[in-house]
Amino acid sequence: MNKVYVYSTLSSDQEYRTFREGGGDLPQVEASVVIRGKANVMDKHFVTPAGMLTEITEEQLAVLERCEVFRTHVKHGHVIVSRDLLPVEKVIGDLEARDKSAPLTEESVKGQVDDVVINKTAKAKPKE
Known part of the structure; x- marks a missing residue:
């Protein structure tokens, strides 16, 4: 069975x-x-x-190829399929770096608003 x-x-x-x-x-x-x-x-290790990377079988690939959502993720550059096992860092260089559900960082919002500071320890407070 091919991987x-x-x-x-x-x-x-x-x-x-x-x-x-x-x-x-x-x-x-x-x-x-x-x-x-x-x-x-x-x-949990701050990584x-x-x-x-997910390893699948040919049968699972056939299922994915029939799935419209999977094809959309491939089309938008968030997922890629390979028959060769390559280092993740090398392959993802050709993919979109983030999807819309990725957590915000100072870098991801730069240029969208002025003076962004993300407080990593603040708790949400209700408006008065």
Whole structure:
């Protein structure tokens, strides 16, 4: 069985599903494949990976290729499929660096507003 590698810069894990006709008017899940996310999200060790790698099978790739959401993520440059195992850092250089759900950083909002300071310890306070 050949291995296939999916590289992702999405900030959360993605479960891609295909559906078939079900009972009544509700479709039934036919198959699903989970692709690892958590790019640009700090983990408990204070590591913030720029991209993630998920190893899948040819059968799982066939499911992904039938999934419209997966094709959209590929089209928008957040996911890429490879038959070669390559270093994540090398592959993600060709992908979009962040998706819209990535946490804000001072760098990501620079130029959008003036004098941005992100207070990493502040708690939300209700307006008076």
